[in-house]
Amino acid sequence: MERSVKSERRSVSERRRVSSPHLDRQELAAIFAGGFIGALARAALAQSLVARSYEWPWATFAVNLLGAALLGYFITRLQERLPPSLYRRAFLGTGICGALTTFSTVMVETVEMIEGAHVGLAVAYAAASIAGGLAAVFLTTKLVRRAGLRV
Amino acid sequence: MSFVLLWLAVGVLGGLGAIARFLLDALVSANTGARFPLGTLLVNASGAFALGVLVGVALQGDAYLLAGTAVIGSYTTFSTWMLESHRLAEDGRRRLLAANVALSLVLGVGAAALGRLIGGG
Numbered sequence: 001m002e003r004s005v006k007s008e009r010r011s012v013s014e015r016r017r018v019s020s021p022h023l024d025r026q027e028l029a030a031i032f033a034g035g036f037i038g039a040l041a042r043a044a045l046a047q048s049l050v051a052r053s054y055e056w057p058w059a060t061f062a063v064n065l066l067g068a069a070l071l072g073y074f075i076t077r078l079q080e081r082l083p084p085s086l087y088r089r090a091f092l093g094t095g096i097c098g099a100l101t102t103f104s105t106v107m108v109e110t111v112e113m114i115e116g117a118h119v120g121l122a123v124a125y126a127a128a129s130i131a132g133g134l135a136a137v138f139l140t141t142k143l144v145r146r147a148g149l150r151v
Numbered sequence: 152m153s154f155v156l157l158w159l160a161v162g163v164l165g166g167l168g169a170i171a172r173f174l175l176d177a178l179v180s181a182n183t184g185a186r187f188p189l190g191t192l193l194v195n196a197s198g199a200f201a202l203g204v205l206v207g208v209a210l211q212g213d214a215y216l217l218a219g220t221a222v223i224g225s226y227t228t229f230s231t232w233m234l235e236s237h238r239l240a241e242d243g244r245r246r247l248l249a250a251n252v253a254l255s256l257v258l259g260v261g262a263a264a265l266g267r268l269i270g271g272g
Contacts, residue, residue: 019182020178020181028170028173031166032166032169032170035165035166035167035225036163036165038169039165039166039169039221039224039225040158040161040162043165043216044158046224047220064230067230068233071230071231072233072237093231094172094173094231095166095169097228097230098169098172098225098230099165099168099169099224100230101229102227102229103195103227103232103259104198104201104202104224106259107199107202107203107262107263108199108202108203110260110263111263111267114264115267126256126260133232134233134237136233137233137234137236137237138237
Protein backbone atom coordinates (compact mmCIF):
# COMPACT_ATOMS: atom_id res chain seq x y z
CA MET A 1 0.00 0.00 0.00
CA GLU A 2 1.10 3.55 -0.70
CA ARG A 3 2.21 5.41 2.39
CA SER A 4 0.25 8.57 1.68
CA VAL A 5 -2.96 6.61 1.18
CA LYS A 6 -2.34 4.82 4.45
CA SER A 7 -1.73 7.97 6.43
CA GLU A 8 -4.80 9.58 4.90
CA ARG A 9 -6.88 6.68 6.02
CA ARG A 10 -5.38 6.77 9.48
CA SER A 11 -6.13 10.42 9.97
CA VAL A 12 -9.67 10.16 8.65
CA SER A 13 -10.60 7.38 11.02
CA GLU A 14 -8.22 7.79 13.92
CA ARG A 15 -10.95 8.61 16.41
CA ARG A 16 -12.56 5.21 16.04
CA ARG A 17 -11.15 2.30 18.02
CA VAL A 18 -10.96 -0.03 15.04
CA SER A 19 -10.43 2.04 11.95
CA SER A 20 -12.25 1.05 8.82
CA PRO A 21 -10.72 2.35 5.61
CA HIS A 22 -12.53 4.83 3.44
CA LEU A 23 -13.99 3.13 0.37
CA ASP A 24 -13.90 4.69 -3.06
CA ARG A 25 -16.19 2.96 -5.57
CA GLN A 26 -14.11 3.96 -8.57
CA GLU A 27 -10.99 2.67 -6.88
CA LEU A 28 -12.72 -0.65 -6.18
CA ALA A 29 -13.93 -0.79 -9.79
CA ALA A 30 -10.37 -0.20 -11.02
CA ILE A 31 -9.09 -3.00 -8.76
CA PHE A 32 -11.85 -5.30 -10.01
CA ALA A 33 -11.06 -4.59 -13.67
CA GLY A 34 -7.33 -5.13 -13.12
CA GLY A 35 -7.98 -8.26 -11.07
CA PHE A 36 -10.19 -9.61 -13.86
CA ILE A 37 -7.38 -9.25 -16.42
CA GLY A 38 -4.60 -10.47 -14.13
CA ALA A 39 -6.53 -13.55 -13.01
CA LEU A 40 -7.48 -14.47 -16.59
CA ALA A 41 -3.87 -14.28 -17.76
CA ARG A 42 -2.55 -16.32 -14.84
CA ALA A 43 -5.33 -18.93 -15.01
CA ALA A 44 -4.91 -19.37 -18.77
CA LEU A 45 -1.18 -19.99 -18.37
CA ALA A 46 -1.75 -22.29 -15.37
CA GLN A 47 -4.26 -24.36 -17.37
CA SER A 48 -1.93 -24.76 -20.34
CA LEU A 49 1.25 -25.47 -18.36
CA VAL A 50 0.40 -27.95 -15.62
CA ALA A 51 3.33 -29.00 -13.42
CA ARG A 52 3.49 -32.15 -11.29
CA SER A 53 5.10 -32.09 -7.85
CA TYR A 54 8.48 -33.21 -9.22
CA GLU A 55 8.51 -30.57 -11.96
CA TRP A 56 9.43 -26.90 -11.91
CA PRO A 57 6.16 -24.87 -11.85
CA TRP A 58 6.99 -22.70 -14.85
CA ALA A 59 3.56 -21.11 -15.14
CA THR A 60 3.54 -19.80 -11.55
CA PHE A 61 7.22 -18.89 -11.69
CA ALA A 62 6.79 -16.92 -14.91
CA VAL A 63 3.71 -14.91 -13.87
CA ASN A 64 5.26 -14.11 -10.51
CA LEU A 65 8.52 -12.79 -11.93
CA LEU A 66 6.72 -10.91 -14.70
CA GLY A 67 4.22 -9.44 -12.22
CA ALA A 68 6.97 -8.39 -9.80
CA ALA A 69 8.88 -6.70 -12.64
CA LEU A 70 5.73 -4.89 -13.82
CA LEU A 71 4.80 -3.79 -10.30
CA GLY A 72 8.26 -2.35 -9.69
CA TYR A 73 7.96 -0.49 -12.98
CA PHE A 74 4.41 0.82 -12.45
CA ILE A 75 4.76 1.82 -8.80
CA THR A 76 8.12 3.55 -9.22
CA ARG A 77 6.76 5.48 -12.19
CA LEU A 78 3.54 6.38 -10.40
CA GLN A 79 5.31 7.43 -7.21
CA GLU A 80 8.33 9.19 -8.67
CA ARG A 81 7.63 10.10 -12.28
CA LEU A 82 3.95 10.80 -12.72
CA PRO A 83 1.34 12.95 -10.96
CA PRO A 84 -0.43 10.96 -8.22
CA SER A 85 -3.26 8.82 -9.53
CA LEU A 86 -5.17 6.52 -7.22
CA TYR A 87 -6.95 4.74 -10.06
CA ARG A 88 -3.89 3.91 -12.12
CA ARG A 89 -2.27 2.43 -9.07
CA ALA A 90 -5.45 0.50 -8.23
CA PHE A 91 -5.86 -0.83 -11.78
CA LEU A 92 -2.23 -1.57 -12.69
CA GLY A 93 -0.75 -2.38 -9.28
CA THR A 94 -3.38 -3.77 -6.93
CA GLY A 95 -5.50 -5.15 -9.76
CA ILE A 96 -3.36 -6.47 -12.63
CA CYS A 97 -0.04 -7.17 -10.92
CA GLY A 98 -1.68 -8.30 -7.68
CA ALA A 99 -3.92 -10.82 -9.42
CA LEU A 100 -1.42 -11.85 -12.10
CA THR A 101 0.92 -13.00 -9.34
CA THR A 102 0.06 -15.45 -6.60
CA PHE A 103 1.54 -16.36 -3.27
CA SER A 104 -0.84 -19.14 -2.25
CA THR A 105 -0.03 -21.30 -5.28
CA VAL A 106 3.72 -21.02 -4.61
CA MET A 107 3.15 -22.18 -1.04
CA VAL A 108 0.92 -25.11 -2.02
CA GLU A 109 3.36 -26.13 -4.77
CA THR A 110 6.22 -25.99 -2.26
CA VAL A 111 4.28 -28.12 0.24
CA GLU A 112 3.44 -30.64 -2.48
CA MET A 113 7.12 -30.88 -3.43
CA ILE A 114 8.09 -31.50 0.20
CA GLU A 115 5.29 -34.08 0.58
CA GLY A 116 6.55 -35.81 -2.54
CA ALA A 117 10.06 -35.95 -1.00
CA HIS A 118 11.41 -33.43 -3.52
CA VAL A 119 12.86 -31.22 -0.80
CA GLY A 120 15.73 -29.94 -2.95
CA LEU A 121 13.28 -28.83 -5.62
CA ALA A 122 11.10 -27.14 -2.97
CA VAL A 123 14.05 -25.19 -1.55
CA ALA A 124 15.30 -24.23 -5.02
CA TYR A 125 11.83 -23.13 -6.12
CA ALA A 126 11.16 -20.99 -3.05
CA ALA A 127 14.64 -19.47 -3.17
CA ALA A 128 14.52 -18.78 -6.91
CA SER A 129 11.07 -17.21 -6.62
CA ILE A 130 12.17 -14.84 -3.84
CA ALA A 131 15.56 -14.00 -5.36
CA GLY A 132 14.03 -13.63 -8.83
CA GLY A 133 11.14 -11.53 -7.57
CA LEU A 134 13.40 -9.15 -5.64
CA ALA A 135 15.78 -8.89 -8.59
CA ALA A 136 12.87 -8.14 -10.93
CA VAL A 137 11.61 -5.30 -8.72
CA PHE A 138 15.15 -4.00 -8.28
CA LEU A 139 15.82 -3.95 -12.04
CA THR A 140 12.61 -2.26 -13.15
CA THR A 141 12.84 0.28 -10.31
CA LYS A 142 16.36 1.13 -11.43
CA LEU A 143 15.29 1.27 -15.06
CA VAL A 144 12.57 3.84 -14.33
CA ARG A 145 14.91 5.98 -12.21
CA ARG A 146 17.75 5.82 -14.74
CA ALA A 147 15.68 6.54 -17.78
CA GLY A 148 13.67 9.30 -16.16
CA LEU A 149 10.71 8.08 -18.13
CA ARG A 150 7.84 10.45 -18.68
CA VAL A 151 4.23 9.53 -19.43
CA MET B 152 -20.52 -24.78 -18.08
CA SER B 153 -19.72 -23.27 -21.43
CA PHE B 154 -16.18 -22.18 -22.22
CA VAL B 155 -17.03 -18.47 -22.36
CA LEU B 156 -19.05 -18.56 -19.15
CA LEU B 157 -16.30 -20.45 -17.32
CA TRP B 158 -13.61 -17.94 -18.27
CA LEU B 159 -15.91 -15.01 -17.59
CA ALA B 160 -16.38 -16.46 -14.10
CA VAL B 161 -12.58 -16.79 -13.72
CA GLY B 162 -12.24 -13.08 -14.46
CA VAL B 163 -15.09 -11.99 -12.19
CA LEU B 164 -13.92 -14.16 -9.30
CA GLY B 165 -10.36 -12.97 -9.84
CA GLY B 166 -11.57 -9.37 -9.64
CA LEU B 167 -13.43 -10.12 -6.40
CA GLY B 168 -10.35 -11.83 -4.97
CA ALA B 169 -8.31 -8.69 -5.72
CA ILE B 170 -10.92 -6.51 -4.00
CA ALA B 171 -10.93 -8.78 -0.94
CA ARG B 172 -7.12 -8.47 -0.76
CA PHE B 173 -7.30 -4.70 -1.02
CA LEU B 174 -9.96 -4.44 1.70
CA LEU B 175 -8.20 -6.68 4.21
CA ASP B 176 -4.86 -4.97 3.55
CA ALA B 177 -6.44 -1.51 3.95
CA LEU B 178 -8.17 -2.57 7.16
CA VAL B 179 -4.96 -3.97 8.64
CA SER B 180 -2.88 -1.02 7.44
CA ALA B 181 -5.33 1.45 8.97
CA ASN B 182 -4.93 -0.20 12.34
CA THR B 183 -1.21 -0.92 12.46
CA GLY B 184 2.03 0.96 11.94
CA ALA B 185 3.08 1.55 8.37
CA ARG B 186 6.60 0.20 8.77
CA PHE B 187 5.94 -3.50 8.49
CA PRO B 188 3.63 -4.71 5.67
CA LEU B 189 1.44 -6.80 7.97
CA GLY B 190 -1.61 -6.56 5.70
CA THR B 191 0.03 -8.43 2.81
CA LEU B 192 1.41 -11.01 5.23
CA LEU B 193 -2.05 -11.74 6.68
CA VAL B 194 -3.64 -11.86 3.23
CA ASN B 195 -1.00 -14.24 1.94
CA ALA B 196 -0.95 -16.54 4.98
CA SER B 197 -4.75 -16.80 5.08
CA GLY B 198 -4.86 -17.44 1.33
CA ALA B 199 -2.17 -20.12 1.56
CA PHE B 200 -4.24 -21.82 4.26
CA ALA B 201 -7.43 -21.64 2.18
CA LEU B 202 -5.73 -23.01 -0.95
CA GLY B 203 -4.21 -25.77 1.20
CA VAL B 204 -7.71 -26.77 2.32
CA LEU B 205 -8.94 -26.90 -1.30
CA VAL B 206 -6.00 -29.12 -2.27
CA GLY B 207 -6.61 -31.21 0.87
CA VAL B 208 -10.22 -31.91 -0.08
CA ALA B 209 -8.92 -32.79 -3.56
CA LEU B 210 -10.94 -30.15 -5.38
CA GLN B 211 -10.26 -30.59 -9.09
CA GLY B 212 -11.15 -29.44 -12.57
CA ASP B 213 -13.36 -26.39 -13.03
CA ALA B 214 -14.17 -26.17 -9.32
CA TYR B 215 -10.49 -25.79 -8.47
CA LEU B 216 -9.98 -23.36 -11.35
CA LEU B 217 -12.75 -21.12 -9.99
CA ALA B 218 -12.30 -21.38 -6.21
CA GLY B 219 -8.55 -21.93 -6.14
CA THR B 220 -6.83 -20.42 -9.17
CA ALA B 221 -9.29 -17.54 -9.69
CA VAL B 222 -10.43 -16.49 -6.20
CA ILE B 223 -7.57 -17.43 -3.89
CA GLY B 224 -4.89 -17.02 -6.53
CA SER B 225 -5.97 -13.39 -7.04
CA TYR B 226 -6.57 -12.80 -3.34
CA THR B 227 -2.94 -13.58 -2.54
CA THR B 228 -0.12 -11.70 -4.19
CA PHE B 229 3.52 -12.32 -4.86
CA SER B 230 4.37 -9.02 -6.54
CA THR B 231 3.35 -6.81 -3.58
CA TRP B 232 5.29 -9.06 -1.20
CA MET B 233 8.39 -8.54 -3.34
CA LEU B 234 7.84 -4.80 -3.85
CA GLU B 235 7.35 -4.17 -0.13
CA SER B 236 10.45 -6.26 0.65
CA HIS B 237 12.48 -4.35 -1.91
CA ARG B 238 11.36 -1.01 -0.46
CA LEU B 239 12.31 -2.16 3.06
CA ALA B 240 15.77 -3.04 1.71
CA GLU B 241 16.04 0.37 0.04
CA ASP B 242 15.16 2.09 3.30
CA GLY B 243 17.96 0.16 5.01
CA ARG B 244 15.52 -1.75 7.21
CA ARG B 245 17.33 -5.04 6.91
CA ARG B 246 15.71 -6.68 9.90
CA LEU B 247 12.23 -5.86 8.66
CA LEU B 248 13.20 -7.11 5.20
CA ALA B 249 14.49 -10.40 6.61
CA ALA B 250 11.41 -10.70 8.83
CA ASN B 251 9.05 -10.00 5.93
CA VAL B 252 10.68 -12.59 3.66
CA ALA B 253 11.15 -15.26 6.34
CA LEU B 254 7.80 -14.84 8.11
CA SER B 255 5.84 -14.94 4.85
CA LEU B 256 7.68 -18.06 3.76
CA VAL B 257 7.41 -19.90 7.08
CA LEU B 258 3.80 -18.88 7.76
CA GLY B 259 2.85 -19.50 4.13
CA VAL B 260 4.29 -23.00 3.95
CA GLY B 261 2.95 -23.77 7.45
CA ALA B 262 -0.53 -22.46 6.62
CA ALA B 263 -0.69 -24.34 3.31
CA ALA B 264 0.46 -27.57 5.00
CA LEU B 265 -2.04 -27.12 7.85
CA GLY B 266 -4.88 -26.38 5.44
CA ARG B 267 -4.00 -29.42 3.38
CA LEU B 268 -3.98 -31.56 6.54
CA ILE B 269 -7.33 -30.20 7.74
CA GLY B 270 -8.78 -30.73 4.28
CA GLY B 271 -7.74 -34.38 4.57
CA GLY B 272 -4.86 -34.43 2.06
